[in-house]
Amino acid sequence: MKIVNAFVTLVVVLLAVSGAIQAVTLEVTDGNSTCIKAELSAVxxxxxxxxxxxxxxxxxxPDSASVDPGSSSCGSAGSSPWLVAVFGSGHALGLSFTSNGSVYSVTNLTLQYNLSDATVFPEANSSDVVTVVSASVGIWAPVNxxxxxxxxxxxRLDTANLTFSNMRLQAYMSGNDLSPNESVCLADQTTTPAPPRPTPSTTPVPVPTPAGPPERGFYNVTQNNTVCLLAHMGLQLNVTYTDTQNKTVQDVMNINPDHTSSSGSCEANSASLVLTQEQSTILTFNFTLNSTSKRYHLSGxxxxxxxxxxxxxxxxxxSSLNYLRSSFGHSYMCNAEQTLVVLPTFSINTFKLQVQPFGVTTTQFASAEECQIDQDQMLIPIIVGAALSGLVLIVLIAYLIGRKRSHAGYQTI
Structure with a gap:
């Protein structure tokens, strides 16, 4: 996968240098007002x-790409804003957005491509129109x-890779042009000239004080005025990064439910929970349901x-995880502390977790399937108790046998 991404990036750079990639401007309007505007190049x-x-x-x-007015919208109380650009013979690129009032983000990237387009897909075995989706792509900025x-x-979108460059994007716009206030992506920040590196110090970087167990919070997703996802858990985030002195630092932060809002989406076979803590943290959980086995898991x-x-x-x-496995119509529960390793530089500690992303019929959790750790912890006292009972029984039997033999040793006079 890394080789493919590197190759695509190299192709993008070469095409950009040669002038083959041009930025396309796309706008979604409502009347005379613009609500979404994007200037970008894509491969x-x-x-x-x-x-x-x-x-x-x-x-x-291509620069001939245009906004599809039938699929694009500025959003409403029951639907998210969408920017859908159509191009070629049945191809489309879609971006959906969400906002918590202070931060907006791209919640889904969608690519539709038509395999019957022989100019793009020569000798393709199929003529299907394929749709692939990637959720939680890390594109976000403060409102305005x-x-x-x-x-x-x-x-990565399943069978496709999508590479953006030269991107300027804004949703939930208050004016008809992009705001001069820019939120710069991490890649652009790291390409700026670095300050002179200080003389290496032998003083060790202090290890952060443990944050302590996090507070447990209730979170849910409501769609069409109906609760479709439930979660009750404490969350602790562990990240590893390189500081300005080129030293590796480990940081721990608890999610504070009092300062965190929840949003997301629920589909037939996928669901997402987006937790936004003030303007500093956006944490997204993606769940996938196997329609054949009727089992779901945390996939991303x-x-x-x-x-x-x-x-x-x-x-x-x-987006290739396999945690929190349970059955449709049931919740997943784990009271024990778990560590969900997302990447070598990022993991999540969960405390007293219960979640149900599918088959929610009320505002209460359905019957729970417990994690293996909880089951093992329940078995330990049972096993210890049984062992002690067995030991007592063995001692009692040995005592009775010994007593019987001692009586048999006396003769009547």
Missing amino acids: FSITYNASNSTRTALVTL STYRCLSSATF VSLVANWPDLPANFSAGN
């Missing part, structure tokens, strides 16, 4: 099956500011953090 690397092999098609978002990322950023987690101790925005995510 799609799509893997498909051909007659005798697997091929990869490289497609650039523009998200800017001139560097190339690649996102992403974090975007802007904490005071961080030298730059921290962004990390993994």
Whole structure:
């Protein structure tokens, strides 16, 4: 995967240098007002099956791409804002947005491509129209500011890679043009000239004081005025980063429910829970339901953090996880502390967790399937008790046998 991403990035750079990639301007309007505006370049690397092999098609978002007025919208009380750009013969790129009032973010990237387009997919085995989605991509900015990322950023969407560059983007706009206030992505920040490196110090970086157990919070997702996802848990985030002195630092932060809002979405086979703590943290959980086995699991987690101790925005995510497994119509529960490793630089400690992303029919959790750790902890006292009972029984039997033998040793006079 890293080789593919590196190759696509190299192609993007070469195309950009040659002038083959041009920024496209896309706007979603409501009447005379603009609510979403994007200036960006995009390249799609799509893997498909051909007659005798697997091929990869490289497609650039053309300057002829236009906003689809039927699929795009500024959003309403029951729906999210969408920017959908159509191009070529049945291809489309979609971005959906959400906001908690202080921060807006891209919640989903959607790519639709038409395999019957022989100019793009020669000798394709299928003529299907394929739709692939990537959630929680780490594109976010404070409300009334523009998200800017001139560097190339690649996102994985199942059978395709999508690489953005030269991106300026704003949703929930208050005016008709991009705000001059910019929120710069981490990649652009790291490309600026670094300050002179200080003389290496032998003084060790102090280890942060443990944050202590986090407070347990109630979170839910409401869609169409109905609660569709429930969560009750304490969360502790562990991140590793390199500070301005080029030293590795480990930071621990608890999610505070009193300062955290929840949002997300619920679909037939996927659900997401987005936790936003003030303007500093966006933590997203993605769940997937197997429609055949009727079992679900936590398939992806992403974090975007802007904490005071961080030298730059921290962004990390993994969409190939397999945690919190349970059955449809049941909740997953684990009272014991768990550590969910997302990446080597990012993990989550959960405390007294209970979650139900599918089959929610009321505002209460359904019957729970407990984690293996809880089951083992319940078995330990049972096993110890049984062992002690067995030991007592053995001692009693030995005592009775010994007493019987001692009586048999006396003779009647």
